[in-house]
Amino acid sequence: MGEMLNVEELFGSKVFTVEKMKERLPKTVFKEVKKVMECGGELTKESADVVAKAMKDWAIENGATHYTHWFQPLTGITAEKQDAFVTHPDEEGRMLMEFSGKELIKGETDASSFPSGGLRATFEARGYTVWDITSPVFLKEDATGVVLCIPTAFCSFTGEALDKKTPLLRSMEAVSTQALRILRLFGNTDAKRVIASVGPEQEYFIVDREKYLKRPDLIFAGRTLFGAPAPKGQEMDDHYFGAIRERIGSYMKDINIELWKLGVTAKTQHNEVAPAQHELAPIYETANIAVDHNQLIMEIMKKVAGRHGLTCLLHEKPFAGVNGSGKHDNWSLSTDTGMNLLDPGNTPNENIQFLLVLACIMKAVDTHADLLRQSAADVGNDHRLGADEAPPAIISIFLGDQLDDVVKQLVETGCADHSIQGEKLLTGVSTLTDIEKDATDRNRTSPFAFTGNKFEFRSVGSSDSIASPNTTLNAIVAEAFCEAADELEKADNLEMAIHDMIKRYMTEHQRIIFNGDGYSQGWVDEAARRGLPNIKSMIDASSALTTEKSVALFEKFGIYSRTELQSREEITYEIYSKSINIEALTMIDMVRKLYLPAVMSYTGELAKSIKALNEIGMDSSVQTKVLSNISAELAKANAALEALEAAVAKAKLIKNGKDKAYAFKDEVKVAMDNLRKPVDALETMVDNKAWPVPTYADLLFEV
Numbered sequence: 001m002g003e004m005l006n007v008e009e010l011f012g013s014k015v016f017t018v019e020k021m022k023e024r025l026p027k028t029v030f031k032e033v034k035k036v037m038e039c040g041g042e043l044t045k046e047s048a049d050v051v052a053k054a055m056k057d058w059a060i061e062n063g064a065t066h067y068t069h070w071f072q073p074l075t076g077i078t079a080e081k082q083d084a085f086v087t088h089p090d091e092e093g094r095m096l097m098e099f100s101g102k103e104l105i106k107g108e109t110d111a112s113s114f115p116s117g118g119l120r121a122t123f124e125a126r127g128y129t130v131w132d133i134t135s136p137v138f139l140k141e142d143a144t145g146v147v148l149c150i151p152t153a154f155c156s157f158t159g160e161a162l163d164k165k166t167p168l169l170r171s172m173e174a175v176s177t178q179a180l181r182i183l184r185l186f187g188n189t190d191a192k193r194v195i196a197s198v199g200p201e202q203e204y205f206i207v208d209r210e211k212y213l214k215r216p217d218l219i220f221a222g223r224t225l226f227g228a229p230a231p232k233g234q235e236m237d238d239h240y241f242g243a244i245r246e247r248i249g250s251y252m253k254d255i256n257i258e259l260w261k262l263g264v265t266a267k268t269q270h271n272e273v274a275p276a277q278h279e280l281a282p283i284y285e286t287a288n289i290a291v292d293h294n295q296l297i298m299e300i301m302k303k304v305a306g307r308h309g310l311t312c313l314l315h316e317k318p319f320a321g322v323n324g325s326g327k328h329d330n331w332s333l334s335t336d337t338g339m340n341l342l343d344p345g346n347t348p349n350e351n352i353q354f355l356l357v358l359a360c361i362m363k364a365v366d367t368h369a370d371l372l373r374q375s376a377a378d379v380g381n382d383h384r385l386g387a388d389e390a391p392p393a394i395i396s397i398f399l400g401d402q403l404d405d406v407v408k409q410l411v412e413t414g415c416a417d418h419s420i421q422g423e424k425l426l427t428g429v430s431t432l433t434d435i436e437k438d439a440t441d442r443n444r445t446s447p448f449a450f451t452g453n454k455f456e457f458r459s460v461g462s463s464d465s466i467a468s469p470n471t472t473l474n475a476i477v478a479e480a481f482c483e484a485a486d487e488l489e490k491a492d493n494l495e496m497a498i499h500d501m502i503k504r505y506m507t508e509h510q511r512i513i514f515n516g517d518g519y520s521q522g523w524v525d526e527a528a529r530r531g532l533p534n535i536k537s538m539i540d541a542s543s544a545l546t547t548e549k550s551v552a553l554f555e556k557f558g559i560y561s562r563t564e565l566q567s568r569e570e571i572t573y574e575i576y577s578k579s580i581n582i583e584a585l586t587m588i589d590m591v592r593k594l595y596l597p598a599v600m601s602y603t604g605e606l607a608k609s610i611k612a613l614n615e616i617g618m619d620s621s622v623q624t625k626v627l628s629n630i631s632a633e634l635a636k637a638n639a640a641l642e643a644l645e646a647a648v649a650k651a652k653l654i655k656n657g658k659d660k661a662y663a664f665k666d667e668v669k670v671a672m673d674n675l676r677k678p679v680d681a682l683e684t685m686v687d688n689k690a691w692p693v694p695t696y697a698d699l700l701f702e703v
């Protein structure tokens with residue numbers, strides 16, 4: 001306890017940082033690397049060799065034996081294949097550890113077992129991993145030893161993206177190019193790039209590992225498929241921001257240390273709304289690095305939990321009846337010279353550039369609400385979106401009082417002559433400083449909220465990669481900027497044209513603004529009247545990928561080809577069917593092998609005691625009543641079990657991916673819900689000691 005942590009020294013100690021490159025590379029090579037990092041292009045073969053050697057020397061000094069091209073296939077998690085630095089021994093049998101520029105830059109894998117949505121037949125299984133020079137190389141240390149990890153993009157033999165990073169990088173270039181066109185209209189000539197920045201807030205649950213290991217549903221599905229509610233949930237609001245318990249605190253401390261070593265700026269930690277739920281947020285950074293780092297955060301959270309006898313659950317809905325977990329994706333655009341395009345300043349009504357950017361974002365989100373919804377869709381998130389604890393499945397924008405007022409002025413009169421200002425916060429206590437309030441309050445129910453100088457996309461699921469949401473955001477905003485620039489670059493009177501455009505865009509897309517309660521039925525009805533899409537499930541969202549509108553958008557900026565989009569749509573159906581199938585099989589297994597035997601042996605005991613009581617002429621009416629109630633539920637459970645088995649067998653026979661996914665959603669899932677009900681009822685009826693798995697009370701309140 002209390003040992004000094006030198007965070008400054010720790011930070012980035014396992015990263016081959018720019019600073020380390022500067023120290024270890026010849027000046028000319030370092031300059032070349034910096035140039036490629038900032039402006040794109042390729043390293044010469046000679047320079048790549050020099051960089052690889054410096055990297056390898058540093059890695060070996062730090063205990064590394066292997067390197068890996070670390071990539072992000074469409075499974076949503078990361079993948080790696082490790083190679084040792086070893087080479088052929090020389091004539092004397094000596095072995096030199098080597099690593100060439102070629103090995104650094106390009107890897108080749110037989111990747112036929114990754115989802116490709118039909119993009120690659122297994123006989124053309126070649127996949128390539130290509131170094132993403134803009135995301136830092138790092139060392140991963142675990143039981144395997146120390147491994148040098150090189151963040152890479154993953155493409156097929158024919159150049160199609162098989163991963164989440166490639167389209168993201170493409171989208172970042174698109175939004176940069178198009179945003180620069182807007183900036184140039186305002187006379188900005190010094191910015192060379194516009195950078196999409198992202199700060200994801202990661203929510204998670206922590207449970208005791210021993211108990212976790214007794215729950216097949218947590219092991220196989222990442223969420224509880226059964227479980228009667230505990231007597232207490234989150235209704236007392238006593239967990240949110242509560243004092244962090246010691247066991248969790250020491251876990252959080254270890255996560256922070258591991259993340260800091262990896263150069264991840266773990267910053268904020270707190271207890272979340274549900275019991276056993278917590279959050280970690282890093283400081284925002286360039287989108288592709290933030291995506292890589294979020295993968296590391298999720299990985300480290302899981303790994304470190306084991307050391308503390310804990311298990312980290314990243315599923316969007318591990319427990320029914322209490323809040324699920326999301327990942328608020330904070331997003332903004334700023335220039336390489338440090339100007340945030342989403343910063344309205346104190347008087348947004350006078351900030352024409354900001355208003356144009358805002359108008360373009362309104363247009364983008366309104367035009368592509370379906371795509372944005374799709375980008376946050378995953379199997380677990382179906383339990384959250386629209387379920388009164390997470391943003392609704394309807395995409396809308398929250399602007400807050402100040403901007404909302406400016407937009408209203410512009411739409412109504414064509415000119416905005418004032419901005420509502422934040423007032424002093426009067427606490428009524430003379431010893432408390434009267435602080436300046438924000439001009440705008442928060443709205444927790446909005447899926448896409450303006451929060452000062454960034455948008456917060458709140459629909460993203462906790463277990464999901466944040467690559468797709470940010471790819472989509474960048475792409476749709478790039479398109480709006482592009483269309484605006486096409487028109488404005490031709491305008492005779494630029495000032496007038498900009499003014500007219502802001503008013504026009506805001507008027508045409510005003511329906512996407514909603515500042516009220518997103519959880520209310522009133523909003524569902526209102527959104528329907530406004531014609532906003534309300535896409536309820538993951539697979540209902542999938543077809544948004546391949547509409548003509550979507551293909552035109554993504555092909556225009558070279559982010560996804562039509563084929564890539566089709567394959568991605570196909571993969572969503574595959575992933576969905578497989579996930580629900582696993583859940584269903586787990587339920588069947590648990591009922592057959594755990595719950596039914598437990599209940600049957602309990603009813604057997606009851607029957608015996610009834611018989612014994614009857615034999616000595618004692619009253620057995622209570623026992624008989626309990627037994628008959630339990631037997632009735634048991635029969636229901638057994639019937640529901642058989643119905644679920646039949647539904648799975650039927651869904652499995654379907655060949656077409658989309659039809660199959662719908663069978664899993666409309667039939668298997670329904671049968672799963674029908675099975676859960678009697679089993680949860682049984683849990684409340686039998687002796688605690690007879691119940692074969694830890695309960696919600698055990699899992700949520702005894703960490």
Ligand code: ADP
Nearest residue numbers: 197198199200281282283284330331332451454
């Ligand atoms: P809030 O409390 O409003 O959600 P925080 O300050 O806690 O905001 O930030 C939440 C996340 O947003 C953090 O990861 C933070 O680094 C990130 N963030 C802050 N400013 C920006 C910005 N301009 N662009 C992107 N992310 C940002």
Ligand code: MG
Nearest residue numbers: 201328330456
């Ligand atoms: Mg937030």
